[in-house]
Amino acid sequence: MNRFEVVTPRDLPNAVKLLSGRNHAALAGGVDLLDLLKQNIVAPQSLVNLKGVGAMDAIETDESGGVRIGALVKLSEVAANPTLRERYGAVAEAAAQAATPQVRNLATVGGNLLQRPRCWYFRHPDVNCLKKGGDRCYAPGGLNRYHAILGGGPSFIVHPSNLAPALVAFAASVKLIGPGGERTLELERFFTLPRIDPTRENVLDTGEVLIEVMIPAPAPGAASAYLEAREKQSFDWPLVSVAAIVVSDDTHLIRDARVVMGAVAPIPWRSHEAETALRGARLDSSAAARAAEVALKPAAPLSDNGYKVPIAKALVRRAVLRAGGIETA
Amino acid sequence: MAKKQLVETTINGEPVEFLCEPRQSLLESLRDILGLTGSKEGCLTGDCGACTVLVDDRPVCSCLMLGVEARGKKITTVEGLAEGTKLHPLQQKFLEDASLQCGICTPGFLMSAKSLLDRNPNPTEAEIRYALAGNLCRCTGYDKIVRAVMDAAKVIQAR
Ligand SMILES: Cc1cc2nc3c(=O)[nH]c(=O)nc-3n(C[C@H](O)[C@H](O)[C@H](O)COP(=O)(O)OP(=O)(O)OC[C@H]3O[C@@H](n4cnc5c(N)ncnc54)[C@H](O)[C@@H]3O)c2cc1C
Ligand code: SF4
Ligand code: FES
Ligand code: FES
Numbered sequence: 001m002n003r004f005e006v007v008t009p010r011d012l013p014n015a016v017k018l019l020s021g022r023n024h025a026a027l028a029g030g031v032d033l034l035d036l037l038k039q040n041i042v043a044p045q046s047l048v049n050l051k052g053v054g055a056m057d058a059i060e061t062d063e064s065g066g067v068r069i070g071a072l073v074k075l076s077e078v079a080a081n082p083t084l085r086e087r088y089g090a091v092a093e094a095a096a097q098a099a100t101p102q103v104r105n106l107a108t109v110g111g112n113l114l115q116r117p118r119c120w121y122f123r124h125p126d127v128n129c130l131k132k133g134g135d136r137c138y139a140p141g142g143l144n145r146y147h148a149i150l151g152g153g154p155s156f157i158v159h160p161s162n163l164a165p166a167l168v169a170f171a172a173s174v175k176l177i178g179p180g181g182e183r184t185l186e187l188e189r190f191f192t193l194p195r196i197d198p199t200r201e202n203v204l205d206t207g208e209v210l211i212e213v214m215i216p217a218p219a220p221g222a223a224s225a226y227l228e229a230r231e232k233q234s235f236d237w238p239l240v241s242v243a244a245i246v247v248s249d250d251t252h253l254i255r256d257a258r259v260v261m262g263a264v265a266p267i268p269w270r271s272h273e274a275e276t277a278l279r280g281a282r283l284d285s286s287a288a289a290r291a292a293e294v295a296l297k298p299a300a301p302l303s304d305n306g307y308k309v310p311i312a313k314a315l316v317r318r319a320v321l322r323a324g325g326i327e328t329a
Numbered sequence: 330m331a332k333k334q335l336v337e338t339t340i341n342g343e344p345v346e347f348l349c350e351p352r353q354s355l356l357e358s359l360r361d362i363l364g365l366t367g368s369k370e371g372c373l374t375g376d377c378g379a380c381t382v383l384v385d386d387r388p389v390c391s392c393l394m395l396g397v398e399a400r401g402k403k404i405t406t407v408e409g410l411a412e413g414t415k416l417h418p419l420q421q422k423f424l425e426d427a428s429l430q431c432g433i434c435t436p437g438f439l440m441s442a443k444s445l446l447d448r449n450p451n452p453t454e455a456e457i458r459y460a461l462a463g464n465l466c467r468c469t470g471y472d473k474i475v476r477a478v479m480d481a482a483k484v485i486q487a488r
């Protein structure tokens with residue numbers, strides 16, 4: 001670990017100014033940043049402690065019935081928030097299933113969305129892969145059991161955030177502030193595929209701070225579910241996760257649906273195919289199974305991660321049914 | 330070289346000041362600067378929970394938090410559990426129920442369990458397991474730990 005300073009900005013504009021300087025990194029919960037520092041994967045000269053600005057730490061309902069979650073809100077607060085649990089169940093559940101109690105009490109929403117990938121080659125201090133500016137990806141010819149089955153190439157990471165698929169399912173946006181002012185982006189457009197640039201996972205610019213996540217009011221009749229499969233029950237990274245929203249009536253006629261998978265692709269992977277298959281259908285186990293089938297049709301597994309395909313199919317099917325109010329075994 | 334910073338904080342109810350380098354974790358600050366070696370170092374990556382302390386009454390991994398971030402916070406470590414020579418009910422039940430073997434995980438488990446019982450003095454077994462999910466033990470098989478927490482809950486409720 002290099003020797004760095006920790007600076008506390010007075011306010012947000014000051015934080016942006018500091019972060020626009022050379023070799024500064026934003027410090028939120030520090031869970032991922034400290035890990036990267038300990039492994040010498042990043043070596044900033046200063047950490048800019050966002051918690052010092054005394055803002056961005058609330059969950060608020062807005063006039064239009066939507067919710068704003070400050071970037072510094074902790075995962076444990078998301079998991080426990082009554083509004084989120086009631087109206088955005090998949091988001092609260094995704095937070096409740098992430099990491100451990102001790103990590104959820106430190107980790108923030110902004111940091112969860114901006115954490116770097118878990119690929120073991122990337123995390124290894126001595127491996128200089130594409131993502132770190134090197135000339136190759138070691139996953140396809142190497143150990144790739146936790147890598148991407150969708151949207152991969154030239155890097156095959158999976159996006160590590162639990163919250164991201166759930167928030168994308170709810171059509172959330174992020175508000176960013178940077179040297180050029182504020183901008184708001186749909187979260188779905190915020191994440192980028194490695195074929196655009198393998199060194200990054202999103203479009204956050206130098207100096208930019210993620211301020212808040214905004215989730216619009218869910219459609220009347222909408223209900224959601226979040227499911228994940230892991231190797232270890234107590235806590236673990238998901239092998240596959242699925243966030244589903246189903247908007248249906250009493251007769252289970254589906255007016256709209258969103259299906260987003262996590263841990264299968266370098267970005268939260270929205271399946272338009274599954275959504276189209278569901279829209280207008282009557283929800284039952286065969287409709288859910290068809291959606292699962294088409295969602296995984298484009299999958300292109302590497303040598304060791306083909307097992308993710310049947311898991312993802314099962315989770316899509318179950319998440320869609322559960323969101324639609326039909327319990328499954 | 331980054332200069333040492335003065336940190337004023339509260340540890341186990343006492344006001345404390347210490348000097349640390351910005352890159353030193355709270356765990357290093359507690360163990361190496363303040364001599365509070367109850368909190369253990371296991372993985373340093375947030376996986377094992379041996380370093381668990383309470384920050385403003387919430388369990389966190391002290392290996393994932395910088396010492397300078399303790400400024401103005403209320404820190405509770407395993408050293409703050411007993412009252413003088415009187416063990417906390419959790420400590421007493423861990424002993425009686427043989428909930429430890431090598432003991433390296435014990436301080437972390439005690440802190441996670443204390444935070445649970447402070448918030449919820451009558452937890453179900455499922456709630457206990459969820460609250461302790463961030464603490465690993467390679468010796469006991471967890472069962473006796475869960476039992477000790479349930480037994481300590483009874484003692485606390487009877488008070
Ligand atoms: C044992 C363990 C298990 C885990 N399991 C899971 C899991 O199952 N699911 C899951 O989703 N996560 C998991 N995590 C990851 C954890 O959730 C993330 O590391 C955490 O959410 C990061 O948040 P933070 O606030 O600590 O971010 P930091 O570490 O402070 O920041 C992360 C990155 O984002 C930047 N950053 C942070 N906030 C902002 C902002 N507002 N604006 C601009 N830049 C910013 C930082 O500069 C840094 O590069 C696990 C972690 C551990 C240690
Ligand atoms: S998957 Fe991405 S991070 Fe992993 S080795 Fe390939 S390029 Fe590097
Ligand atoms: S030493 Fe902190 S979690 Fe293992
Ligand atoms: S008693 Fe040895 S690790 Fe728990």
